[in-house]
Amino acid sequence: MKKLPEVFMLVFKYGAFAKPFIVQIVNTDSPKVVKYSAVSLLYTWKGEYNQAIQYINKAIGFCKSRSMRLFLLARKLSCKVKLGKFDRKLYNYLKSNLNRISGKVREEIEMLLINIGARFWGDPVSKPRIWGSGKTFSAFVFYHLGQARNCTFENDISHAVHHYIQAYKLSKIIPHPSGIVGSLNDLAWDIRDIHPLWAYFISQKAVYWLGYYREAPGNLFGTIDTLFVIEKMLGAFSVYRTSKIIRSLEVPEKYEKLLRKAERYIPKFDVSIYANTGNLRKFVRKIIGSYREEKVSAARISEIITGKTKSIRGNTLRKILEGKKVENSEIPYYVYNEWIKTKIEKQFEEVLEKLKWFSLLERNRLFVSTYIAQVGREKFYLSRKDKFE
Numbered sequence: 344m345k346k347l348p349e350v351f352m353l354v355f356k357y358g359a360f361a362k363p364f365i366v367q368i369v370n371t372d373s374p375k376v377v378k379y380s381a382v383s384l385l386y387t388w389k390g391e392y393n394q395a396i397q398y399i400n401k402a403i404g405f406c407k408s409r410s411m412r413l414f415l416l417a418r419k420l421s422c423k424v425k426l427g428k429f430d431r432k433l434y435n436y437l438k439s440n441l442n443r444i445s446g447k448v449r450e451e452i453e454m455l456l457i458n459i460g461a462r463f464w465g466d467p468v469s470k471p472r473i474w475g476s477g478k479t480f481s482a483f484v485f486y487h488l489g490q491a492r493n494c495t496f497e498n499d500i501s502h503a504v505h506h507y508i509q510a511y512k513l514s515k516i517i518p519h520p521s522g523i524v525g526s527l528n529d530l531a532w533d534i535r536d537i538h539p540l541w542a543y544f545i546s547q548k549a550v551y552w553l554g555y556y557r558e559a560p561g562n563l564f565g566t567i568d569t570l571f572v573i574e575k576m577l578g579a580f581s582v583y584r585t586s587k588i589i590r591s592l593e594v595p596e597k598y599e600k601l602l603r604k605a606e607r608y609i610p611k612f613d614v615s616i617y618a619n620t621g622n623l624r625k626f627v628r629k630i631i632g633s634y635r636e637e638k639v640s641a642a643r644i645s646e647i648i649t650g651k652t653k654s655i656r657g658n659t660l661r662k663i664l665e666g667k668k669v670e671n672s673e674i675p676y677y678v679y680n681e682w683i684k685t686k687i688e689k690q691f692e693e694v695l696e697k698l699k700w701f702s703l704l705e706r707n708r709l710f711v712s713t714y715i716a717q718v719g720r721e722k723f724y725l726s727r728k729d730k731f732e
Contacts, residue, residue: 457489520556
C-alpha cells in the first residue's frame with residue numbers, strides 16, 4: 344500500500360475522471376481510512392454532500408497520518424461550502440497548518456482555500472499563502488478559478504474572464520472534467536448580463552462537456568441550471584430541449600424549483616386542440632397583419648378574435664403563426680407548443696437534405712450510432728410500431 348494520501352494522487356490530477364480508480368479502491372480490501380475516503384469522494388461527485396461528510400468523519404476516526412487528516416478536513420470544508428455552510432474555524436485551521444505538509448496534498452488544500460475565496464461569504468478572511476513552486480496543471484487550474492471568482496467579487500470582469508479562460512485551457516490539457524465544465528459554467532454565469540449571447544454559447548459548451556465526461560451531472564448539475572436561466576433570459580426556444588433534459592435526470596433537492604420551472608416549457612406533442620382563451624385572442628389580434636396575407640380565412644380569424652369559436656386547432660394556429668416573427672419562449676404556452684412542433688419539423692427537413700450529401704459509410708455509421716443510443720430505452724423515439732428495431 345502506498346503512503347497515504349498518495350493513493351489519491353490521480354484524484355488530485357484528474358478529479359472525477361479518476362472515478363474508476365476510486366471504485367476499484369472501494370471494491371478491494373483496503374484500510375478503512377482509504378475505503379471511507381474513497382466512498383466520500385463518490386458521494387461528493389454525485390452531489391450528495393451530507394453523505395460525503397458522514398464518510399469523511401468515519402475516515403478521520405481511523406486516520407493516523409497528518410497529511411491524510413488535513414486532506415480529509417479540506418474535503419469536509421469543501422462539502423460544507425457546497426451546502427452553504429462556511430466553517431470559519433476549519434478554514435483558519437487548514438490555512439495555519441499548510442506549512443506543516445508538502446507536495447500535492449498541500450497544493451490540493453491551497454487551491455481549495457483559494458476557491459472558497461477571501462471574500463466568498465462577504466465576510467473577510469485572510470487569503471492563504473501559496474507555498475512552493477512548480478505547481479501541477481491541476482493546481483493552476485483551481486488557482487485561476489479562485490482568482491477569477493475574486494475578480495468577479497470585485498467587479499473586475501475582464502480579469503475574471505482571463506482567469507476563467509486560462510483555467511479552461513489548462514483543464515483541457517490534463518484533462519480535468521470538473522475544471523473544464525466549471526470554468527466554462529462560471530464564466531457564462533458571470534457574463535450573462537453584459538454578454539448574454541456569448542454566455543449562451545459558452546453555457547452550451549459547458550453542458551456539452553458535462554455530457555461528454557459524465558453519465559450523470561452529479562455535483563455539476565448547476566451547469567444545466569445556468570443554461571436554462573440564460574435561455575429563459577434570451578427567450579430562446581432551445582429552452583424546450585433543456586427542459587426535457589432536466590426532467591429526464593435525477594434532480595437534486597437543491598434544484599427542485601428549477602424542475603418545476605422547466606416542466607412549464609416541455610412540449611405536449613399529443614395535444615392539438617386548445618381552448619380559445621382571452622389570452623389567446625389577445626395574442627392572435629396582436630400578430631395578424633393584413634387579412635389578405637393570412638393563411639387562414641378572414642371569417643375564421645374573426646370567429647377566433649370575437650370568441651365565437653370556443654376552441655382552436657393546432658394546425659390553424661400554425662397557419663396564423665406562419666411567417667410571423669415570434670422567437671420568444673414567453674409567449675402563451677399553446678402558441679409555444681405549436682411553434683416548437685414547427686421548429687422540429689423544419690429541423691427534420693433540414694437534416695434530410697443534409698443526409699443526401701452523406702456517403703454510404705457516413706450514413707451507416709450514423710444509423711448504427713443512433714440505434715445504439717436508442718436501444719434499451721422504454722420506447723424508440725424514431726420509430727413507429729418498432730420498425731426502427
